[in-house]
Amino acid sequence: MTKRKNWGWYALFTAPLVIIFSVVVIIPFLIGIYYSFFDWDGIAANPMVFVGLENFAKLFDDERFLNSAWLTIKFTVLAVISVNIVGLGFALLVTSNLRTANTARTMVFMPYLIGGLMLGYIWQFVFSDVFTLIGEITGLDSIFLNWLLDPNYSLYALVVVFTWQMAGYIMIIYIAGIQAIPGELLEASKIDGANNWQKLRKIIFPLLMPSFTISLFLTLSSAFKIYDTNLSLTGGGPANSTEMFAMNIYNEIFGYSNYGLGQAKAIVFFLIVAVIALTQVYLTKKREVEM
Amino acid sequence: MRTTNKILKEVLLILVALFFLSPIYIIFVNSFKNRQELYENVLAWPENFGFQYYIGAMEKMNFLNALGNSLYITIISIILLVVLSSMTAWMLVRTNNKLSNVIFMIFIATMLIPFQTIMMPLMQLMGNIMDTLGIPMLNTREGLIFMNVGFNSSISVFLYHGFIKSVPVSLEEAATIDGASKFGVFWRIIFPILKPITVTVLIINIISIWNDYLLPSLTLTDKDLRTIPLSTFYFFGEFTIQWNMAMAGLLLTMIPIVIFFILAQKHIIKGIGDGAVK
């Protein structure tokens, strides 16, 4: 009796969202998987030829795709580290009782409000003019050159811009986490004579574990899916040195009109990243301290 | 000694923040320049502060109409998101069984799907729903809201889920013994406790929905339905980009969110405060 009633509540609370979510995300994704077994150019009126697993077999000979997958992984690792360090640093700074904290918080957060084309344009300018200017003034032109033109640096340029964009966003998550740490704990540690570093390591970090889980995963998923910034900043160049995974798929589907192959790429890479990401969530969740 | 240290910290923080904000400066000054000025020096202070590009941008964008659309779509989407995802997340945490874990994992995993790979099937599906059931999913603001809820539900559930885990069950148990229904327990006791994370969910979703370009561009074809990001098309021609107008438009787009953020900050920073949790 109560069991059935509980199921009723369960359905009432979860079903609406699960249904909307299924219609919008899951079903289209499944349709996408279905397409990956066909040779099709993506035009509804044109023929679809069933080719089985051929698209998946093709992937592993596609050097550009493998290269792009590797680049994406490299980029994601760098981006996750740098965004979280900067974001956490800012979160600690702006939650200290400095008078300027509020203003600083808004300022750091603002870059996140700029999307797409503009972001790329502004940073193109920063790299091409400001960087070279600094290089001329300081004489460090081996470091301060236009990163966007040098295949050795262009990926780092993308990491810089991504960090600039995402740090404020991740900062918000950390702030919420830091706010949730009971004040009396920190007070107590002060009385015990702990210095700042001990306070960080022994109290703040362990209690921030849930925020770490969330932030790491958020950066991981958005770094892995990066497209807009990639397109507007480098367009995948120079010489394909920054063609990230989403762009590679987009080109395959709409550029070369290989719909099935593009979908196959998406699925393979999705599986790889899902394994990585879910492992990350599992590991960090295990370390969370239950209060 | 202590005060100098503190002043140093203050100065340092503001400097770092200013450094962070410097690209915004570029947007600001170039929204006042004509093409020639822009070309001559992007960093320079503009020769005069005329608002003609702002007025031009507003006219071209049909700004008030677009603002209305953006507000309507964003507000309704986030209300639905907050209500539905908090309820779902709470149920998933409190009913700890296989099904809940599977649902939660699916929610998380889909956050890794690049939107580009599902946009075509999504639009086909929506087209089919329109044809067979007659529900106008495409080219209506409500259809877009529906899709926004679907796409942003993963992250919202994820955030709530993490937070609810640290809310002690004891509070709810007491209320249940008093004979309150699940519904009552959730809305009267749990939801107020979730306020800090709700503010976070609000901020994150508002920004992603407010700035979203690709999904609205696929669903809204009618000019009168355009949101702010869609109405900025006009500045990006095939061979000519009107940077000054585009920058002005971008700033106009940012202002409402910055205002919202400043207002919402207070709530985040106040934090739990009332001591209901932990």
Place this chain on the structure above:
Amino acid sequence: MKFKKRALVSMLMIAFMLVLTACSGGSSEKGSSKEGSKESSDKKITIFQSKVEISEQLEKLAKEYTKETGVEVEIWGTTGDDYLQQLQIKLNSKQGPSIFSLQHVKEAEKLNSYVYDMSNEEYVKNIAPNMELKYDDKIVGVPYGVEGFGLVYNKDLVKPEDLKDYQSFKSTLEKLKADGINPFGLSQEAYFLIGHISNYPFALQKDHFDFIDQLSEGKVTMADTKEFQEFGKFFEAIKANAANPLDVNYDKEIGDFASGKTAMIHQGNWAYGMLKDYDLGFEIGMLPFPLNGNDKLSVGVGNNWAINGTKDKEEVKNANDFLKWMLNSDLGKKYIVEEFGFVPAMTNIDPGELDPLSQAVFEASNSGNTIPWAQNYYPANVVTNDFTPVAQEFFISKDMTGQELIEKLDAAWQNAVK
């Protein structure tokens, strides 16, 4: 207590939303007008086209048309760069427009199932020679207007006789460089870097369609074709003497030219739209790019009006009527020339006053003294996806030769057609 209220309100909101979504179905039948949906009582067509610059003017024209005929013309918002993807998605979800735009024959081929055969329509008779969009011997598109590109030059710094062939081109570049002027400008955008300029060696073949087909089949290579070898030499001369194009975006390219820092740029007549924002202190003109002594401008069509043939008969007829009216009525012609600013590709439209670059293109087009736009027949997206990385590599690496550039372009081509 407060929260109970709030919960109720939110629940009501959801209910209200659902009702709203369900009901708005009946009230506003927007967007789709497929067979079976009975809207034909009030005639209506939809237009979705890719050129952002004319969207507002086209809306005005549509209103005029409605005033005159009573047929409603709905103009959808243009999306610019990702237009073709958007169109594809709209057609696939059965939400296609009645009139859309196609850039070239490759797009017509891709959307072959949708394009309507205009061959028997009255208005195609006035299209200027060779400017119609043909696929499978059917006329499937009417040109927006003609456009052309070549060397846009500063008449104070460069004389036409300085640019007759490879030798004179090279020595002019060297001389200008010695005078401290950037002799030649390309810019970093895919089409301005390699897309347009790579057209010349193709266009100078006897039959560029045939050559491209053979190239795709692997029967010929660029590396063994003389025009391409020379093209490689031109690129070496550019790399040796001109500013690195990867450092320059389109805005800067135009600005440097307008301020006299650059003597000539490889651009089309569309660049005038940017140049008029500067006070130029000199006269400008357009010259042919002298590959193999070429003396003709490259003229073609960047955009075409096409009709969606999968719509019901009546809608197709309405779409045809609209095009006919736009291309023949005085008001329509006036809009094409004055409001859209096109160089007309129709023999029955008088171009009126033209800027110097468009004038050069128009004269070339009318005299037939042109070479075609072979890049319209390239494999889809080869320029952005395959050529551009190669060109970037060429300008980044100091010691890559013109011949290596051509070999890599060969490989890129093969990658695109595999």
